[in-house]
Each structure stands twice: as C-alpha cells, then as structure tokens.
Amino acid sequence: MGTVRNARVNQGGPKCAGIVGLGLIGGSFARGYAQAGVRVLAWDPDDDVMTAASMGTVAGELNDETLGECDIIVLACYPKGCIEWLEEHAQALADATDTEAIMGPVVIDTVGVKGIVCERAFELAREHGFYFVGAHPMAGTQFSGYAHSRADLFQGAPLVLVPPAVDDALKLELLGQVREMVRPLGFGKFSVTTAAEHDRVIAFTSQLAHVVSNAYVKSPTAQVHHGFSAGSYRDLTRVAHLNPQMWSELMIDDADALAFEIDHLIDALGAYSHALKDRDQRYLENLLAEGDRIKRALDDESAH
Amino acid sequence: MGTVRNARVNQGGPKCAGIVGLGLIGGSFARGYAQAGVRVLAWDPDDDVMTAASMGTVAGELNDETLGECDIIVLACYPKGCIEWLEEHAQALADATDTEAIMGPVVIDTVGVKGIVCERAFELAREHGFYFVGAHPMAGTQFSGYAHSRADLFQGAPLVLVPPAVDDALKLELLGQVREMVRPLGFGKFSVTTAAEHDRVIAFTSQLAHVVSNAYVKSPTAQVHHGFSAGSYRDLTRVAHLNPQMWSELMIDDADALAFEIDHLIDALGAYSHALKDRDQRYLENLLAEGDRIKRALDDESAH
Numbered sequence: 309m310g311t312v313r314n315a316r317v318n319q320g321g322p323k324c325a326g327i328v329g330l331g332l333i334g335g336s337f338a339r340g341y342a343q344a345g346v347r348v349l350a351w352d353p354d355d356d357v358m359t360a361a362s363m364g365t366v367a368g369e370l371n372d373e374t375l376g377e378c379d380i381i382v383l384a385c386y387p388k389g390c391i392e393w394l395e396e397h398a399q400a401l402a403d404a405t406d407t408e409a410i411m412g413p414v415v416i417d418t419v420g421v422k423g424i425v426c427e428r429a430f431e432l433a434r435e436h437g438f439y440f441v442g443a444h445p446m447a448g449t450q451f452s453g454y455a456h457s458r459a460d461l462f463q464g465a466p467l468v469l470v471p472p473a474v475d476d477a478l479k480l481e482l483l484g485q486v487r488e489m490v491r492p493l494g495f496g497k498f499s500v501t502t503a504a505e506h507d508r509v510i511a512f513t514s515q516l517a518h519v520v521s522n523a524y525v526k527s528p529t530a531q532v533h534h535g536f537s538a539g540s541y542r543d544l545t546r547v548a549h550l551n552p553q554m555w556s557e558l559m560i561d562d563a564d565a566l567a568f569e570i571d572h573l574i575d576a577l578g579a580y581s582h583a584l585k586d587r588d589q590r591y592l593e594n595l596l597a598e599g600d601r602i603k604r605a606l607d608d609e610s611a612h
Numbered sequence: 613m614g615t616v617r618n619a620r621v622n623q624g625g626p627k628c629a630g631i632v633g634l635g636l637i638g639g640s641f642a643r644g645y646a647q648a649g650v651r652v653l654a655w656d657p658d659d660d661v662m663t664a665a666s667m668g669t670v671a672g673e674l675n676d677e678t679l680g681e682c683d684i685i686v687l688a689c690y691p692k693g694c695i696e697w698l699e700e701h702a703q704a705l706a707d708a709t710d711t712e713a714i715m716g717p718v719v720i721d722t723v724g725v726k727g728i729v730c731e732r733a734f735e736l737a738r739e740h741g742f743y744f745v746g747a748h749p750m751a752g753t754q755f756s757g758y759a760h761s762r763a764d765l766f767q768g769a770p771l772v773l774v775p776p777a778v779d780d781a782l783k784l785e786l787l788g789q790v791r792e793m794v795r796p797l798g799f800g801k802f803s804v805t806t807a808a809e810h811d812r813v814i815a816f817t818s819q820l821a822h823v824v825s826n827a828y829v830k831s832p833t834a835q836v837h838h839g840f841s842a843g844s845y846r847d848l849t850r851v852a853h854l855n856p857q858m859w860s861e862l863m864i865d866d867a868d869a870l871a872f873e874i875d876h877l878i879d880a881l882g883a884y885s886h887a888l889k890d891r892d893q894r895y896l897e898n899l900l901a902e903g904d905r906i907k908r909a910l911d912d913e914s915a916h
Contacts, residue, residue: 529817
C-alpha cells in the first residue's frame with residue numbers, strides 16, 4: 309500500500325489524460341479535461357474525428373509510446389472495443405506501472421454494462437500488473453458522436469464505480485485515485501458497487517426504459533396522433549430514438565437481467581389489460597393506486 | 613345560422629365565465645379568466661375550495677339563477693359529474709339560450725375521454741335546446757386540486773374540440789365561439805375531431821403512457837436503484853404518480869382502445885425478450901432500429 313502521490317492531490321486532477329474513442333462520451337471527457345487545462349492524448353479509429361479533436365482539445369495521439377504520460381486513461385468505446393484496446397496495450401500499461409509504489413496510469417472504462425468489461429479487464433490488470441477500475445458515467449443524450457460531445461456533459465451526473473477484488477486498502481486507494489482524476493469533469497455523486505449488482509439495476513433503470521420507449525412507438529396509432537400529444541407521450545418516447553448497434557451490444561451483454569425486467573413489466577401490464585376487458589374499475593383503481601404508492605415512496609426516499 | 617355577437621368579438625373573450633368543479637383544471641380556467649378581467653362564477657361541492665376561490669378569483673356562485681349571465685360554462689369534473697351537472701341544469705341552460713339567434717352560454721367540458729361525455733351531452737343539448745362542444749385541454753401536472761391550479765396552465769397547450777353533429781354552418785359557428793371564449797387562456801393550438809377518434813388516439817398518447825409508467829415501478833428492482841437513475845428512468849416513471857380514482861374512471865370509459873394499446877405493447881415487448889433469451893443480437897438490433905426509425909419519422913413530421 310503506497311501513499312497518494314502529492315503532486316496529484318495538490319493539483320486536484322490529472323496532468324495528462326488519455327482517451328480511447330472520441331464519441332459522445334469520450335469527446336466529452338476530452339473537452340472537459342482540455343477546458344480544465346489538462347493535457348489530453350487520444351485515439352479514435354476515425355481520422356476525421358482525430359483531426360477535428362486536434363483543434364484545441366487533443367494534444368497528441370495515445371499509443372504504446374505515450375500512454376505512460378497519462379495519469380488516467382478513459383476507455384470510451386463499445387464493450388468489445390474496450391477489451392480489444394486493453395488486450396493490445398496491456399504490456400505497455402504494465403511497463404508504465406510500478407505496483408510497488410502504486411504509480412502509473414489508472415484505467416477506467418465508461419461502458420453501460422460492467423460485467424463483460426470488468427471481468428476481462430480485471431483479469432488483464434491482474435495478469436500484467438496495471439490498474440483498472442470499472443466506471444459508468446450516468447450521462448448521455450439521445451445524440452451520439454464527437455460533434456455532440458460537451459465539456460459540461462458530466463456536470464452533476466452520477467458516476468458508478470466498480471473496483472477490482474483486491475484488498476480493502478488498495479481498493480480505497482484506487483477509488484480515491486479515480487475520484488481525484490475525474491474531478492475536472494464535475495461529477496455530482498459517486499456510488500461503488502459490484503459489476504453484477506450494477507448490471508441488474510441498470511437493466512431496470514436504463515435498458516428497460518429504452519426498450520419500452522422503443523416499443524411504445526410501434527403502435528399503429530402512433531401514425532395518427534398529431535395535435536394530441538401531451539407531455540406524458542413525449543416523456544415516454546424520448547429515448548425511443550437510440551443507437552441500435554450500441555444498445556443491442558449492451559443489452560445482449562446484460563440479457564438475463566433485461567429479459568427478467570421486460571417479462572416482469574409484461575406481466576404487470578397484463579393485469580391492467582384484464583381489468584379493462586372485465587370493466588373492473590375497482591381492480592383497475594387498485595392497480596393504479598399500487599403504482600402511485602410505490603412511485604411516491606421511491607421519490608420520498610430519493611429526496612432524503 | 614346567426615352572426616357572432618359583436619360584443620364578444622370586440623373584447624376577444626367572454627364577459628362572464630362559469631366553472632363547474634374547481635380542481636386543477638377548473639381552478640386554472642377560473643384563475644386564467646379572472647386574471648384576464650373576466651367575471652367568474654363557479655360551483656364546487658367543497659365549501660373550503662369555494663371559500664379559497666372567492667378570494668380574488670370567483671365572484672359568485674354558478675347556479676340555475678346565475679348561469680344565464682355566462683358566455684361560456686366549463687365543466688371541469690369527472691365524466692359522471694359533468695353529465696350529472698348537465699342533467700340537473702339542462703332546463704335552465706335551455707331557458708338561457710335562444711336557438712334562433714344562437715345566443716346563450718356555450719357549454720364545454722374538459723374531460724380526458726370524449727365518447728361517454730359527448731354522447732349524453734349532445735343528446736341533452738339537442739333535446740333541451742342549448743349549446744355544447746366537447747373539449748379536452750391537453751395540459752395538466754402530476755398534481756391535482758385547486759391549490760395547484762395556475763392562471764397560465766393552458767398557455768401554449770393544445771385544445772382538442774369535438775363539435776356536435778349539426779349542419780356545417782352551425783358547427784363552424786360553435787367552434788368559432790369556443791375559440792373566441794377561451795382566448796384569455798392562451799391555448800397554443802386547436803384540433804377538431806370526433807369523440808371516437810379522440811378516444812382512440814388518447815388511449816395511446818396519454819392513458820397508455822400512464823399505465824406503462826405506473827406498471828414500470830412495480831419491478832422488485834425499483835427498490836434497489838438508488839444512485840443509478842439516469843434521465844431515461846425519470847422520464848419513464850414521471851406519470852406513475854397519478855390520481856387513481858380519476859384515471860380509473862377515464863380508462864374504463866375508454867377500455868377497448870386502451871386494452872388494444874396495452875396488448876399491442878405487450879406483444880412488441882415480447883419480441884425484445886425473445887431476442888435477448890436467444891442471445892440474437894442481430895434480431896435485437898433490428899427491433900431497436902425499427903423503433904428508432906419510427907420515432908425519427910414521427911419527430912420529423914411533428915417538426916413540420
């Protein structure tokens with residue numbers, strides 16, 4: 309167990325940050341760091357994106373030769389892309405890391421499912437000797453790509469962290485390092501959990517929301533509703549517009565938990581349908597009152 | 613076919629408005645009219661509400677003796693309450709109406725289903741000789757009651773109108789009257805439709821949204837999601853909190869259309885669940901791409 313490097317604590321953030329993948333999330337990390345005066349190195353397979361990012365944001369390319377300059381490396385690509393990058397750069401990361409002194413870049417990912425990425429990343433980190441902490445910034449928009457990225461995307465947003473299964477002292481050290489290294493982004497709240505628990509909950513709060521929203525607009529009635537849409541329709545269908553390639557990969561990686569949530573919702577919806585077909589207003593009122601009660605209790609809890 | 617009364621056209625609204633029921637909607641009509649300098653008469657079964665509303669908003673009681681002073685009467689109670697009030701006051705409304713000159717109060721309702729209210733109201737209006745136009749202001753909040761009503765609740769909101777089956781000239785006259793009489797409320801857009809078409813569409817845009825939101829929070833996972841909720845969860849569950857008595861009555865009155873929408877959504881959701889259980893990422897991606905395409909097309913349409 310080493311001590312936190314003084315240089316880092318004093319400056320309240322990294323001197324240099326590496327970003328892998330300059331989409332909405334990676335681009336926003338890059339812009340946020342650059343705006344805070346942090347030197348940013350980055351890699352993206354799209355040359356046009358690299359060129360665009362080089363104007364005022366990215367100072368140079370992140371590769372085997374330069375990754376040792378980074379205090380933090382943020383993997384901001386799809387699950388498979390994150391794992392591939394780690395496999396290709398595991399040796400260089402190990403070379404840049406001194407596990408005796410707990411010195412070297414801390415690698416985090418930003419993927420919306422944690423099981424599949426963390427399992428392999430923890431394994432690589434352990435085998436080669438570098439530091440990895442799973443991370444899921446709870447922010448985003450219905451738009452994707454570097455063009456939509458913003459320096460303030462993470463301001464006030466929650467960051468969920470998944471530490472490796474190491475001894476408690478090192479775990480606390482790594483979590484503290486990551487919090488310190490992401491300080492310039494302005495996250496509002498940090499949670500620490502396991503990959504399995506994260507994926508179970510995220511299937512409900514995020515993936516199910518996207519599936520329901522996406523399925524909602526498939527009614528034939530959607531084609532004739534002009535002038536009739538109140539706020540409830542707009543809210544329910546906001547995330548129907550999504551990136552199908554990214555979401556299908558995330559959802560397949562969390563398939564059991566998400567299928568459980570969809571099936572649970574299907575059962576719950578079936579009860580309302582039965583009440584309506586039976587013209588059973590008392591039963592319908594009870595079903596609605598139950599949901600209302602649960603929602604109010606949840607809102608009360610999160611207010612405290 | 614008479615002519616529009618000059619007094620009304622010149623002042624751009626009613627001189628006197630009657631409100632039946634001072635909940636969120638009726639209270640907001642009352643406040644909006646009062647703020648625009650319109651004299652407001654009202655009736656509510658709750659004496660405390662009447663007392664509260666008498667302070668600066670409501671000038672007097674709406675009853676058989678006073679309803680003839682009104683240029684517009686707004687029924688703002690539950691479906692059954694609207695019909696009961698109309699049945700009790702049908703004769704007084706007829707006495708205050710001159711169908712030769714098309715003079716007298718225009719009655720509108722504000723109920724979220726139009727079939728059940730319009731059918732009986734049109735019948736009463738025809739039999740007794742007074743004017744009724746179905747209306748659904750597409751505004752509201754998750755809160756109810758006079759205390760939450762606001763003079764600006766309808767600013768920019770859509771108003772859907774359902775005219776009676778009369779000759780086209782009288783129909784246009786009545787629709788014009790209502791538009792003129794609600795001008796002080798600042799509605800943003802007017803649509804004209806039939807009760808059946810309204811109820812079919814509203815089952816999808818509003819009632820289904822409330823059912824889905826209300827059912828969503830019933831997952832056991834809802835109890836453990838603290839710190840993990842992004843905007844998609846908040847949007848999907850916003851209207852889970854609702855008035856069960858009011859909504860169960862509205863939904864039972866539109867039972868067939870709403871049951872159709874719920875069953876359609878259940879089928880659509882089932883496809884995603886199957887894709888997940890089969891680990892069929894290509895099928896899942898196709899399902900998501902289909903919803904994304906529909907959503908984008910709908911957004912493009914409503915932007916024009």
